Amino acid sequence: MKPINVxxxxxxxxxxxTLTVLRRNREEITRRAGREIQVKxxxxxxxxxxKKHAGADLTITTDLYQVVDNxxxxxxxxxxxxxxxxxxxxxxxxxxxxxxxTANKALLALHGxxxxxxxxxxxxxxxxxxxxxxxxxxxKALREGLTANRIEWIxxxxxxxxxxxxxxxxxxxxxFDGVLKEAQALGYAEADPTFDIEGIDAAHxxxxxxxxxxGIPMQFSKAYTEGIGKLTREDIRYAEQLGYRIxxxxxxxxxxKGIELRVHPTLIPARRLIxxxxxxxxxxxxxxxxxxxxxxYGAGAGAEPTASAxxxxxxxxxxxxxxxxxxxxxxxAFQPDALSDAPILPISEVRTAxxxxxxxxxxxGVLADVTRILADLGISIGAxxxxxxxxxxxxxxxxMLTHVTVEKYIDQAISRIEALPVISGKVTRIRLxxxxxx
Amino acid sequence: MKPINVxxxxxxxxxxxTLTVLRRNREEITRRAGREIQVKxxxxxxxxxxKKHAGADLTITTDLYQVVDNxxxxxxxxxxxxxxxxxxxxxxxxxxxxxxxTANKALLALHGxxxxxxxxxxxxxxxxxxxxxxxxxxxKALREGLTANRIEWIxxxxxxxxxxxxxxxxxxxxxFDGVLKEAQALGYAEADPTFDIEGIDAAHxxxxxxxxxxGIPMQFSKAYTEGIGKLTREDIRYAEQLGYRIxxxxxxxxxxKGIELRVHPTLIPARRLIxxxxxxxxxxxxxxxxxxxxxxYGAGAGAEPTASAxxxxxxxxxxxxxxxxxxxxxxxAFQPDALSDAPILPISEVRTAxxxxxxxxxxxGVLADVTRILADLGISIGAxxxxxxxxxxxxxxxxMLTHVTVEKYIDQAISRIEALPVISGKVTRIRLxxxxxx
Numbered sequence: 003m004k005p006i007n008v009x010x011x012x013x014x015x016x017x018x019x020t021l022t023v024l025r026r027n028r029e030e031i032t033r034r035a036g037r038e039i040q041v042k043x044x045x046x047x048x049x050x051x052x053k054k055h056a057g058a059d060l061t062i063t064t065d066l067y068q069v070v071d072n073x074x075x076x077x078x079x080x081x082x083x084x085x086x087x088x089x090x091x092x093x094x095x096x097x098x099x100x101x102x103x104t105a106n107k108a109l110l111a112l113h114g115x116x117x118x119x120x121x122x123x124x125x126x127x128x129x130x131x132x133x134x135x136x137x138x139x140x141x142k143a144l145r146e147g148l149t150a151n152r153i154e155w156i157x158x159x160x161x162x163x164x165x166x167x168x169x170x171x172x173x174x175x176x177x178f179d180g181v182l183k184e185a186q187a188l189g190y191a192e193a194d195p196t197f198d199i200e201g202i203d204a205a206h207x208x209x210x211x212x213x214x215x216x217g218i219p220m221q222f223s224k225a226y227t228e229g230i231g232k233l234t235r236e237d238i239r240y241a242e243q244l245g246y247r248i249x250x251x252x253x254x255x256x257x258x259k260g261i262e263l264r265v266h267p268t269l270i271p272a273r274r275l276i277x278x279x280x281x282x283x284x285x286x287x288x289x290x291x292x293x294x295x296x297x298x299y300g301a302g303a304g305a306e307p308t309a310s311a312x313x314x315x316x317x318x319x320x321x322x323x324x325x326x327x328x329x330x331x332x333x334x335a336f337q338p339d340a341l342s343d344a345p346i347l348p349i350s351e352v353r354t355a356x357x358x359x360x361x362x363x364x365x366x367g368v369l370a371d372v373t374r375i376l377a378d379l380g381i382s383i384g385a386x387x388x389x390x391x392x393x394x395x396x397x398x399x400x401x402m403l404t405h406v407t408v409e410k411y412i413d414q415a416i417s418r419i420e421a422l423p424v425i426s427g428k429v430t431r432i433r434l435x436x437x438x439x440x
Numbered sequence: 441m442k443p444i445n446v447x448x449x450x451x452x453x454x455x456x457x458t459l460t461v462l463r464r465n466r467e468e469i470t471r472r473a474g475r476e477i478q479v480k481x482x483x484x485x486x487x488x489x490x491k492k493h494a495g496a497d498l499t500i501t502t503d504l505y506q507v508v509d510n511x512x513x514x515x516x517x518x519x520x521x522x523x524x525x526x527x528x529x530x531x532x533x534x535x536x537x538x539x540x541x542t543a544n545k546a547l548l549a550l551h552g553x554x555x556x557x558x559x560x561x562x563x564x565x566x567x568x569x570x571x572x573x574x575x576x577x578x579x580k581a582l583r584e585g586l587t588a589n590r591i592e593w594i595x596x597x598x599x600x601x602x603x604x605x606x607x608x609x610x611x612x613x614x615x616f617d618g619v620l621k622e623a624q625a626l627g628y629a630e631a632d633p634t635f636d637i638e639g640i641d642a643a644h645x646x647x648x649x650x651x652x653x654x655g656i657p658m659q660f661s662k663a664y665t666e667g668i669g670k671l672t673r674e675d676i677r678y679a680e681q682l683g684y685r686i687x688x689x690x691x692x693x694x695x696x697k698g699i700e701l702r703v704h705p706t707l708i709p710a711r712r713l714i715x716x717x718x719x720x721x722x723x724x725x726x727x728x729x730x731x732x733x734x735x736x737y738g739a740g741a742g743a744e745p746t747a748s749a750x751x752x753x754x755x756x757x758x759x760x761x762x763x764x765x766x767x768x769x770x771x772x773a774f775q776p777d778a779l780s781d782a783p784i785l786p787i788s789e790v791r792t793a794x795x796x797x798x799x800x801x802x803x804x805g806v807l808a809d810v811t812r813i814l815a816d817l818g819i820s821i822g823a824x825x826x827x828x829x830x831x832x833x834x835x836x837x838x839x840m841l842t843h844v845t846v847e848k849y850i851d852q853a854i855s856r857i858e859a860l861p862v863i864s865g866k867v868t869r870i871r872l873x874x875x876x877x878x
Binding site: 019023024026027030031033034035101114118119121122125126127128131136137138139142143144145146147148149150151152157213214215216217218219221224225226233234236237240241243244246248251253256257259260261262263264266267268269270271274275276278279287290291292293294295296297298299300301306307309310311312313314317318322323326327328329330331332333334335336338340341342343344345346347348349351352353357359385387399401403430432433434435436437 | 457461462464465468469471472473539552556557559560563564565566569574575576577580581582583584585586587588589590595651652653654655656657659662663664671672674675678679681682684686689691694695697698699700701702704705706707708709712713714716717725728729730731732733734735736737738739744745747748749750751752755756760761764765766767768769770771772773774776778779780781782783784785786787789790791793795797823825837839841868870871872873874875
């Protein structure tokens with residue numbers, strides 16, 4: 003089957019990320035979509051800057067209309083941001099019968115009603131997972147995953163810049179202005195940070211979620227917006243003493259009188275999971291009447307996290323145009339003839355870290371014996387607790403955390419340790435996972 | 441358009457919940473799906489017990505085959521659990537050209553390959569969001585939301601019973617046997633808790649997620665499974681001292697040698713969000729190469745949370761058979777002609793709680809004046825901090841948390857408080873949200 007052809011408007015952070023992800027994961031993405039997704043053309047501001055993305059099949063142009071008017075292009079991806087000329091370009095792509103994927107929350111919050119009506123009339127799709135919370139599939143969750151529910155409220159940390167600033171203010175006790183400068187130096191805040199710190203960016207995203215959650219048109223002009231610029235260290239500290247964290251939350255809630263739609267600094271009980279979302283991460287809490295509260299957490303910005311959402315939309319459109327309706331989404335995510343025969347490893351070959359607890363007689367040389375056995379098997383120790391023996395007790399607990407190793411080596415180590423005369427009974431072994439980036 | 445007709449196999453906890461949710465949210469669900477979803481027939485074990493679900497359009501029978509062989513039924517929902525006779529019923533429904541929605545993880549983990557092949561050949565859908573993590577739309581996230589990514593690993597708290605037991609053991613210092621009895625009394629654990637506490641239920645769910653994440657067939661027989669029955673209070677306490685929590689995790693990871701597929705008690709750093717998922721709640725952490733780590737949190741079991749997933753699948757199938765492919769999922773989740781005109785409230789009408797910080801001269805009667813103003817406006821105080829004045833300072837900070845009120849009353853209160861001669865400068869006002877069940 004011939005590839006589906008994509009044209010990019012913009013090849014900056016997200017556009018470059020989209021190209022990178024499509025190229026790097028081409029094989030997996032094709033196995034999922036059932037058809038290759040090929041970027042044929044990209045319109046950029048600077049041909050010079052775009053050079054690094056050059057590829058055999060990719061035309062690079064500075065003429066945006068060469069993308070939206072291109073008869074070979076099936077899907078236009080709009081990544082230039084703002085409303086002008088983005089709105090014209092998107093409407094023209096729709097008029098030309100092309101599907102549109104966009105990450106542009108301002109465009110949708112302000113002109114979504116008109117754009118969706120045009121798409122509906124023309125019979126094309128406008129997909130916008132990347133417009134809210136970067137790589138977190140929150141649009142899909144709201145629009146398809148929670149369709150059984152009467153959504154009662156949505157509350158989200160949906161602006162990474164302001165969450166980074168608030169996290170830093172709390173951690174370091176520094177004042178707003180200093181932390182903002184730090185965020186700008188790290189690239190987490192823009193030179194003009196108004197949209198982020200004044201809550202406007204969050205209000206764009208909240209407007210979109212409210213529309214989807216409650217089935218109302220986009221009404222950005224009615225959103226209440228208050229930023230984080232006036233928050234002081236004192237307030238953050240007092241809140242902490244009372245058991246709360248301060249977060250910039252977007253909140254939309256259904257009430258008997260109408261719908262609340264508001265972005266402002268908010269105290270949240272520190273014990274709530276969402277109160278512990280730190281740095282540039284995003285999280286959205288959705289309360290449905292049947293499912294209760296569900297939460298969605300991940301990176302809300304950045305080249306590849308946002309590209310993850312853009313490409314998911316491309317796969318959605320591609321699947322729609324490739325298979326019979328019944329086979330749109332393969333049962334196991336990958337096309338049935340594209341499953342992999344990668345073997346499942348036996349547990350003895352699994353790599354992880356371990357917690358070990360031994361009971362030993364309180365005699366000299368015990369630790370030397372145990373650590374020698376571990377060292378001989380290449381197992382290194384990350385932390386250890388040795389308890390003083392309780393009164394009248396001859397035995398002590400020794401607890402060790404190992405670094406990552408292979409399970410068969412731990413099994414051997416445990417056999418040898420249990421055979422030591424100074425060890426009493428069995429060794430307790432529990433696996434340990436850091437669950438960080440690797 | 442005529443309703444889509446559904447037949448239920450089983451009308452117990454989840455079946456009853458499905459009927460309740462479909463009936464209660466009929467109007468919203470129809471606005472989303474574009475067509476009414478009507479349960480026409482349900483097969484039950486006991487007609488007596490099913491009486492409470494009786495309805496004008498609902499036939500209740502004890503003959504399971506009357507559902508799967510019924511020519512009027514478009515979608516069969518299998519909720520009887522186990523593999524016998526569930527497997528025969530599902531295959532027969534498929535052979536009869538019906539779509540199938542199932543919450544049966546054991547059936548899919550053991551016989552999914554055969555069932556999906558049959559569905560593929562017949563051109564019907566088998567949907568199973570409810571089979572993993574109850575109402576959390578994790579299947580949709582993995583299968584559609586993260587399609588851009590090479591999934592690197594998935595780690596989940598996917599058995600509420602064992603997570604409840606571990607949370608209780610940590611909180612109360614009680615031993616496993618006692619907490620298990622408590623869980624059974626609360627209905628969180630079954631009379632025979634083997635599947636839950638031995639990790640078999642989690643391994644069923646993990647097998648399904650591994651298949652979807654990595655594009656491999658279901659291979660439950662190769663999963664490594666270790667339960668929580670041997671965990672001691674001591675180990676939970678030692679782990680805590682080292683900065684870790686112990687959770688029953690299902691972990692599947694892609695490595696160069698093959699795929700790890702394992703369920704066992706696991707130490708996780710206490711600072712990770714997933715380490716703080718307590719009680720019967722579920723959470724799944726998914727690491728993709730583009731998006732990074734994303735997390736999905738919510739209720740993993742129970743009548744209505746599981747029904748939320750069953751009904752989402754019903755809406756998915758219904759949308760597929762109702763609209764043109766391009767209009768399968770409406771842009772704003774609800775059909776374009778079914779948007780609501782609910783008004784957006786002005787911020788003055790919003791109901792929330794408040795943090796107030798005032799600077800006051802350290803004189804008698806200040807608090808009496810302030811609390812009088814609040815009381816007159818019907819605003820009650822939940823917590824308060826009054827600082828001792830620093831040396832040489834004439835002013836003190838007073839911090840108050842109010843209960844929920846309407847914003848216009850707080851605005852009035854602040855004006856009156858600022859007018860008091862004993863108050864210095866402006867009152868700081870930050871909104872406070874509990875983000876709990878309401």
